[in-house]
Amino acid sequence: MSVDAVEVRGVSKVFNAGRPDSVDALVDIDLTIEPGSFVSLIGPSGCGKSTLLRLIANLLEPTTGDVLVNGKPASRARLDQDYGMAFQQAGLFDWRSVAKNVELPLELKGWSKADRRARALEMLHLVKLDEFAEHLPWQLSGGMQQRVAIARALASHPPLLLMDEPFGALDEMTREHMQGELLRICGETSSTVVFVTHSIPEAVYLSTQVVVMSPRPGRITGRIGVGLGRDRDEATREAADFFATITEVREALRGLPGPADIAQGVEDR
Amino acid sequence: MKELFRGRLSSAVWFVLALAAAAALWELYKLVGPPDGGTVFGWKLLPRANDRAMPHVTDMLARYARPERRGQGGSIALVVLQGAWFTLRLALAGFALGAIVGLGLAVLMARFRVVERGLLPYLVLSQTVPLIALAPLVVSWGGKLHIGGFEWPRWLSAAVLGAFLAFFPVAVGTLKGLTSTPPAALELMASYAASWRQTLFTLRFPSAVPYMMPAFRLAATASVIGVVVAEISTGLAGGIGRLIIEYAREATSDPAKVYTAVFGAAALGLVITGAVALVDLVTMRNRPGEASR
Numbered sequence: 241m242s243v244d245a246v247e248v249r250g251v252s253k254v255f256n257a258g259r260p261d262s263v264d265a266l267v268d269i270d271l272t273i274e275p276g277s278f279v280s281l282i283g284p285s286g287c288g289k290s291t292l293l294r295l296i297a298n299l300l301e302p303t304t305g306d307v308l309v310n311g312k313p314a315s316r317a318r319l320d321q322d323y324g325m326a327f328q329q330a331g332l333f334d335w336r337s338v339a340k341n342v343e344l345p346l347e348l349k350g351w352s353k354a355d356r357r358a359r360a361l362e363m364l365h366l367v368k369l370d371e372f373a374e375h376l377p378w379q380l381s382g383g384m385q386q387r388v389a390i391a392r393a394l395a396s397h398p399p400l401l402l403m404d405e406p407f408g409a410l411d412e413m414t415r416e417h418m419q420g421e422l423l424r425i426c427g428e429t430s431s432t433v434v435f436v437t438h439s440i441p442e443a444v445y446l447s448t449q450v451v452v453m454s455p456r457p458g459r460i461t462g463r464i465g466v467g468l469g470r471d472r473d474e475a476t477r478e479a480a481d482f483f484a485t486i487t488e489v490r491e492a493l494r495g496l497p498g499p500a501d502i503a504q505g506v507e508d509r
Numbered sequence: 510m511k512e513l514f515r516g517r518l519s520s521a522v523w524f525v526l527a528l529a530a531a532a533a534l535w536e537l538y539k540l541v542g543p544p545d546g547g548t549v550f551g552w553k554l555l556p557r558a559n560d561r562a563m564p565h566v567t568d569m570l571a572r573y574a575r576p577e578r579r580g581q582g583g584s585i586a587l588v589v590l591q592g593a594w595f596t597l598r599l600a601l602a603g604f605a606l607g608a609i610v611g612l613g614l615a616v617l618m619a620r621f622r623v624v625e626r627g628l629l630p631y632l633v634l635s636q637t638v639p640l641i642a643l644a645p646l647v648v649s650w651g652g653k654l655h656i657g658g659f660e661w662p663r664w665l666s667a668a669v670l671g672a673f674l675a676f677f678p679v680a681v682g683t684l685k686g687l688t689s690t691p692p693a694a695l696e697l698m699a700s701y702a703a704s705w706r707q708t709l710f711t712l713r714f715p716s717a718v719p720y721m722m723p724a725f726r727l728a729a730t731a732s733v734i735g736v737v738v739a740e741i742s743t744g745l746a747g748g749i750g751r752l753i754i755e756y757a758r759e760a761t762s763d764p765a766k767v768y769t770a771v772f773g774a775a776a777l778g779l780v781i782t783g784a785v786a787l788v789d790l791v792t793m794r795n796r797p798g799e800a801s802r
Binding site for chain 1: 693699701711
């Protein structure tokens with residue numbers, strides 16, 4: 241039996257516990273993610289999807305429950321660099337060249353100069369930015385910067401990729417292009433992905449499973465398998481199955497209590 | 510790069526123009542001002558415009574051609590230059606010492622908030638102590654110091670006083686820079702399980718550079734002021750500060766003389782800030798998005 245990529249068991253997270261302003265960010269979260277799957281966390285603002293991602297990344301500690309990554313405690317997995325992470329802002333270091341940005345995680349792990357340079361060039365090839373290795377981040381467009389951030393997240397070949405609305409700041413055209421690129425890259429690297437988004441079509445287009453979450457307190461209210469197969473292209477965006485699944489996710493989101501609240505923060509694009 | 514150069518060129522032109530305007534204003538006042546001073550509504554406000562109190566700009570410049578003392582050979586320019594060189598070396602020593610201390614304190618304060626809360630008020634307080642009061646103390650403490658064969662040289666007191674003024678802007682500016690790191694970048698480093706030390710050198714320091722550069726510029730001028738004041742108040746010979754005091758005593762017989770040393774001190778300040786600005790230009794050339802803060 242293969243080890244689950246991520247296993248979240250009975251997790252809850254309370255911010256400011258014991259104080260008047262304490263917030264139940266997440267309650268009773270159980271989530272199992274199989275290796276090779278692409279799981280999107282979707283829900284309105286404040287449903288705790290980013291918090292859940294940070295618990296998996298061990299950037300936050302759960303108040304109760306356990307988080308296992310690759311069968312180990314999340315803290316161990318973070319020390320072992322079992323995952324790569326990408327955020328909404330590319331977050332490249334302005335003073336480093338594109339290649340040096342991709343090298344960053346390897347440098348911190350103590351790789352030799354030659355090895356990390358070779359790996360950085362390999363990763364830049366993967367995201368089709370070979371000729372930009374020596375450029376500086378500000379010389380690149382937003383989409384290109386985000387591709388560098390993905391190359392950086394994948395640089396140490398982690399089995400798991402955690403992404404927090406990585407395309408949220410991009411325009412629609414770039415965004416769709418990047419979604420296609422991400423699927424190609426994941427196919428080539430056979431990574432497992434946990435992807436936070438508030439765009440329904442984005443979640444459906446990318447994922448093998450969409451996890452629907454609701455706010456106050458944050459919890460999982462639905463899991464929808466996406467039966468679009470592995471090979472997806474621009475034609476997928478016009479397929480009947482695609483729209484059917486979008487409708488399914490939308491209804492799952494609408495079925496939540498307080499639809500007026502829910503409508504806010506989830507994009508229909 | 511061409512744009513950058515043009516920017517420098519135009520600021521150089523403005524500098525010369527401003528200098529000419531200051532000289533013109535000086536001469537204009539000499540022309541219209543009362544030779545023996547004047548009163549405005551009973552207040553003795555207007556400075557004397559006679560040649561002894563306000564020598565002509567041309568006289569000041571011409572004074573450079575003559576020797577320091579009558580009957581000597583050579584030019585006073587050489588003496589001023591030597592004095593400026595002496596002071597420059599002390600100021601650089603003070604700047605270096607102040608920068609090291611300031612950086613160390615900033616790292617310590619950024620690492621431990623307790624240290625920041627406990628130390629920062631005293632750092633601020635330290636800058637309210639008048640340098641003139643401190644100078645004799647430093648000299649006497651230094652004089653009592655005997656570590657092995659080490660004898661505290663007099664010039665070191667002046668450098669220490671320069672450092673005393675220089676460390677403060679470095680400590681405060683660097684602390685601000687080290688604690689202004691974007692939270693998202695810190696989160697990224699946390700996701701790499703980077704140590705505090707790794708985060709300090711790969712993230713916090715590079716992103717603090719825009720805050721540090723203006724701090725270093727302030728520190729550079731502060732160290733010159735510190736050394737000049739220290740020279741005057743400790744009677745250290747050889748530097749530009751001592752020359753200013755000496756020449757000022759001859760103001761009645763040779764009024765233009767003191768200005769040769771005053772201009773020397775001003776030029777010294779320009780040289781040292783220019784050097785820091787050059788470093789700023791080189792370190793920030795790849796980061797057009799962030800002008801120095």
